[in-house]
Amino acid sequence: MFLTNQDVVELTEWRRGLHRNPEISGEEASTAETVQTLLASAGADRIVAGLGGHGVAGIFEGHQPGPTVMFRAELDALPIEEISEAPHRSSIPGKAHLCGHDGHMAILAALARGLGRQRPQRGRAILLFQPAEETGAGAAAVVADPKFREITPDFVFALHNLPGMKFGKVALIEGPVSCASRGMRIVLTGKTAHASMPETGLSPVNAVAHLMPMLTGLGSGSVMDESFAMVTVTHARIGEPAFGIAPAHGEIWATLRTLTDAGMDDLVAKAEHLVNDAAEANSLTVEISYNDIFPHCENAPEAVSHLRRALDAEGVPHDRGNLPMRPSEDFGHLGANAPAAMFFLGAGEQHAALHNPDYDFPDDLIGIGARVFMRTLRDLLG
Structure with a gap:
């Protein structure tokens, strides 16, 4: 020694x-x-x-x-x-x-x-x-x-x-x-409305509710497999804490995880496809950004x-x-x-x-x- x-x-x-x-x-x-x-x-x-x-x-x-x-x-x-x-x-x-x-x-x-x-x-x-x-x-x-x-x-x-x-x-x-991972931040934007007339606005509620299980559903395999993928929703928010406003803003934060960098490229493409489809279906604009990126x-x-x-x-x-x-x-x-x-x-x-x-x-x-x-x-x- x-x-x-x-x-x-x-x-x-x-x-x-x-x-x-x-x-x-x-x-x-x-x-x-x-x-x-x-x-x-x-x-x-x-x-x-x-x-x-x-x-x-x-x-x-x-x-x-x-x-x-x-x-x-x-x-x-x-x-x-x-x-x-x-x-x-x-x-x-x-x-x-x-x-x-x-x-x-x-x-x-x-x-x-x-x-x-x-x-x-x-x-x-x-x-x-x-x-x-x-x-x-x-x-x-x-x-x-x-x-x-x-x-x-x-x-x-x-x-x-x-x-x-x-x-x-x-x-x-x-x-x-150890796995590749990254934090995916999804921001969905519509238009506010009075809570008594939500049909006059564009709410992200349905898109957020749809996306959370769809994103986690992209997971597959075990970490021992080349095809391993995991999506963990870590945070979500809709609108402001008020009873009189139908929301215009929605956010989802999710961690994407794969065994390899090549697998991450594939998972990102699938996740972004889901997000863009949900935004389009609900007439929302969308911004996607990434943080805490690990190869x-x-x-x-x-x-x-x-x-x-x-x-x-x-x-x-x-x-x-x-x-x-x-x-x-x-x-x-x-x-x-x-x-x-x-x-x-x-x-x-x-x-x-x-x-x-x-x-x-x-x-x-x-x-x-x-x-x-x-x-x-x-x-x-x-």
Whole structure:
């Protein structure tokens, strides 16, 4: 193990400090400063800040030329109130690290300490702390940032803790590992009327009532199938809260989800066809927009093979688990630039679920995740 007992104590407290001071997507300025301080104290050869917003990359140069290997963690917390009696619980009302990104950052902080003491034999290691994963905007912004060209990787790796799976066990597969998803906002507009004479207006009521079950009905298959599709209506609104007005405005928000990006293109076309037909049938105008767009996440066989060797060498049990998974991850944007792989690290079968108000990252995972990443790094770069 490349970490000392003192390292473990200090990294645990560092993680808990992040947990006390969460910042949500796009607001991670103080978290980024904390990361920069950590990287500087670990002896990073160079630090690139302001990547795609508040992103930070620590660069550790090898002794000889070679490939660039990147490891990614996320900076952002969630806009959810934490319910906890832990001394390190969130100090910010309505915001909390309830997905474990604080723990993922601590794992990369552990790598930074190890690399500061022993540089790679060749190539360079990049520790990327990415902003705005929860909204799907962060990885895309990082990749689009001109500064990313300085650190373009030859391999990129990530992990995510996973409650509901045995503690310390890993789920890993080749191919699609998490779904593509996007939020679809549908706005239908007609004409108001007096509630006693609704026939003189153009109401979206029938269109909204028709579309909600029709959209969810586009779902098909299981996540194990290439044809998997799911539509979840998450919000709907009609008119204003008044008894005297027949409405003119209707909205539906729905999350579209597919196993692959190609499947998403097909699902979007079907959903838009339904919406446009309903608008036309009810003489309404319609606007469709998309938010929180996540590509599917694809694990490259070559990258997976490196992780499997590391897992075996470190004695970490692994299988396919329940992969692929329905939730989305914007790590897919990074995978479009290099062979990439993400694995899922069990947080315990009875552990509180991700995004639950009583979730907290298990500190004992820091060492396991760091060992696997460091072994992967040493196998590639020496």
